[in-house]
Amino acid sequence: MDDNATRGSCLDAAMTVRLAKGPEQPDINSEREDSVAFAGLLPLPIILETLDIYFTWCHNQPYSFFHEESFRTKLSQGKIPDHLLFAILASAVRFSKNPFFDDIFETALFYSNKSWQSIVSSCFSANKVADLMTVQTVTLLAILDYTAGRGRHGSAWVKIGLAVRIAQDLRLMLESATHLPYSEQEERRRTFWSVYLLDRLAFLSRSFDTAWEHSKRMANLFREVRQAGAIAQASFYGYCTVVAGTIAALYLDDPSEAKRMEAATYFQMHLNYLDDIGCYWKNVSSMSDALRKFSEDASRFSSLSSDSRLLEPLGLEDCETLWTMVDYSSMSDGSRVVQSQASDSDLWMYTNANWQDIFGVIDAPSSTTQPGYNSTLRAANYAQPADAFFTDQFE
Template identity: 25%
Template sequence: MNAQQIFHEASEIFFVHYHNKPYTLFHAALFRRKAAAGQIPRYLQFAFIATAVRFSSQLQWKQRKQSTIDSYAQASWEMIMSSPDGLGDSSDVSVIQALALLAIIDATAGRRRAAWVKIGMAVRVSQDLRMMEEPAGTGSSEDVLLEREERRGLFWSLFLLDRFVCCSFRRPPAIKVKDCRLYLPVDRGLGEAEAPLMLGELLDETVRGRPGQVVGLSGLSVGFAALLGRTIDCMMNREERAIEPWKETSDYSSIRTSLEALKQMADSHSPDEPSDTDGTSHLVLSLTLYHLTHCILSHPFLLGVKRQMYQATPTAWIEAQIASCWSHALDLTTLVVDAKAAGYMLAPSFYSYCVLVAGTVHALLLHGEDRPASDRASKYLKTSFEYLSEISEMWQNSYIMSDALRFFTNRCVRYSGILLGPSSLFQTLTQTDISVLRCVLDYWAMMDPRNPISDLNSINIDCFADSPNKRGDADAPSSSLSPDDTTTVVGSESPSKNENQTVDPTVLVDFPLSISSPVNSDTGGQEFHKWDWDNELGSI
């Protein structure tokens, strides 16, 4: 099989399993036309193949999937940096597309600084091409229209990626909402009296309700991502004392109001046909971001930090926020797990972070005095572990998150009483406690195999006797979870493995990609989790 055949099979995998779920980095018809004409740069082909390999379900990739991904990704990056066309002054967006794909690969493999650099480069090149503004000119040929549509999807995909990786302490996004003067996607043709919205207009309550204003599900997902970024800034990065959050004029209350307004819009945009997987993927993303933002907005730890800034916080308000947080955590876990079970591909590793955040809330409620609530939290926490274990076949950082959640769950015997009790108890948290509590809410930290929780785990600083301090322990956390709730990843490569041990892309022709589901085979007694992509997609 030659290189072009590999690229062709990678294209089939990519557009089935990754495209528009939710990143719309390409226009499918335009991409295929360019591919047929030989107009796809080699560095983009390699980044494309590196991404597609992750979604191949062939058993022969099991033991070498990450090294194969890294080989193609490294070759792509070297071509970009060495080729005069890579970072030249061309108006072509291929380098932005490649950088975005490579950034995702680096981030999920634990190479955070490399990912941060590539995301920054992709954003800067897009800004240099003024992709954050409506394009000038009046051309109406098919190619011009397709290129405009591709650029629109590409820029907003960069916005999503930028907001996702900035779910962290002290990590500001590169794209500002006020700089976005590009219309949001509408997902359909517009009528004579209809007009698209810009992001700032969608977030402005005086504008978004006007008759004739249209936004699609993909545009709404951008709006929810913007509100998530605003919430991260409010709850995780703003230390100054602001208007009391329980007051209607506060930023806290304003975010909640905007969330509910966009939620109503999302509910009215549900896809008409179950076969509309693209529309459903954006609806699932929108609802996931809605629940995640509420979880962060009302998380007991982050509320505890805020309570230290005010002399008196109404007890009834705090209780209402914690109840709201748990309600959204339950809905978030249910949504993500049910969407996967229904066959909707949850492609971004960001969903693992969403499950982690919800899982921390379940863990905190595990040791409360309400026994039925504790039992319910136990079931949802077990479901969270199972999801992270299954999705780790695709994303390395999922089992990092699983380890972190398990460690956190063990310590919640202590944390529950402090975070769910009177404000004065918050001061009893140690610096180690603060590090743990911050880490499990920090997506950027959870991309790092050597995160603070991993360091604590390695020296067994956890004070509970039955704490599992090694990945793959069969012991469950000290909670009501069942003993068989383990998170063992079979066939995955350790993130601490030497990153230079990669495979030369030239030898990969012996292992063609395939979108066919894996078949049963003799694995020497070792059972592999088989992610049956095609059957899942065919079940809807």
């Protein structure tokens, strides 16, 4: 008996039924689950050969989902769900030279669709708890959709987002499964980083704004909102503005004078907005102070906004400073004390207050003021500096 037969001796013998050419005709008398069942679609030698192809041509290229020995053991024990087997075959069949497959691309699409039908019917529709193999299947299907051409990119993005959320729900990003065998722990790690890599790759596009453009657009957006008389006073907007303001601060020491002037204009717009809503939310007031302090020594981080491909690594305390500027919890938690940059030990962003002190009590608006609007900061505070700058530079 050859190796393939030995490895697969415990598989269902019904798999020896040959896959008919073209899409399978469903049995109208069968249940839905039967229409997406794996057993009966392929001869056993073809299955094992295609699995070998997967681990030769697809595994670790660069996505790594499985510990091969453990996978083959689970397969022989019937513990690999149909949806994952379909996804693996769909991934590997394009590399097969076996004449059994007439059209490898149509066959890949056929198995991919079968996999999705299977996971929807057996997991999502049945409200079953998702597991690691659910993430592996959905991610494999996302890769197949994304590489199938623009017509399937929309489906790929949905599946990538689904895989990311399930991975987060399973806490794959944490070292929290120390009770599991090492091979299973490593499989969890590699699956998470494969999902992360795919998510970053799929959304890497020149059509997205740079961080600098996004910072400017946010300042202009809040200016336009206030000019229109709308209310935008949520504390979360303060957090968004701090992040955008931090980006603007990185350009305050740009080699280009025009860029420095533009950065200063938008930085002030961000500060104005923070000061405005800071009278309603004390945590936003702290954010404003933090942003001002950051700007005083922003030159230390100017390399982050440079065009150089080689960036000098930041020290631990500098990294902590940057993390603080994007960590909403740090900026909103009154029990935390955040230290300044490595050059000094002054406390530049802290509160020694309880929850009510942090968030304060919203002052009742006066009868002459629109609710939610701070009369001390008019739309002109947002409109004039930027308009004046653009007039000087581009007219």
